[in-house]
Amino acid sequence: MSHPPSLNGQVIGQAEHATRAVLDRLLAGAGVDFHDWVALNLTATADAPLGRTRLADRMAGALKIDDGIALATIDGLTDAGLLTVGAGTVALTDAGRARYADIRAALDEVTARLYGDLPAADLSTAGRVLATVTARANAELTRAA
Template sequence: MTTTAPTANGRVIALAHYAARALLEGVLVRHGATFQHSVTLRAVVVAGESIGRDELAADVAGSLKTDVSVVRDVVGELTVAKLLEEDAADASRVRLTDAGRDLYESTTAETAEISARLYAGIPAEDLAVAGRVLTLVTERANAELAGA
């Protein structure tokens, strides 16, 4: 029996996203973290481990398509949990604590193993095409949202 792969569309993309996200959230729950926590910690790491609160809130809100106030609450949760702290050099900035770095590194390592299994055997050319298509769809959707 031959099966035909579906054409990429919103439903196919959403199903892949939610299946992979469920695996990620399984890892995060074991560590007492949420998806929003993970995205926020990653943004701090990518920024060089210290970032302005407003810049962080705008970056994560843009990624998650949520309100900046929601992200500020997440930053507050991470601060109370001692995963983020005020940057001693500049009170308008936050940085990872050792516990925050440990959480980020351990969840990243666990999810890297899952990702390796999910992407195993997919030709590099197919991944490159998928990456280009999804980047274009993201750019177009962001442009639509900006115009709304």
């Protein structure tokens, strides 16, 4: 009888790389990249309108990238007609909302295939453990800076 591996960086990395490859393929078909998707998703799901700087800060924090890269992504999406920046806020355009909805629907289908038959208790435990590891890694990055 084989035993599942213990949770460690290698197992987390393998899962992240595999799921990211699936996501990247889906995004490429929609004409956006991962940074674009994060900007669209953060804009679409924000509780309140985000300013350009706040959106860039959220992207930089989530992706561990430089603010300049995040701002360039926002500018690229604005140039592509998917985002609009005005009156201090960033919003999805009609084309941006349509692109977001298409990607979200496709992603929901993939997510159902990947996670749909896993027990809710297992997903809850994994989510809790990974959130703890993420918080500790973020604290470590703060300490090292």
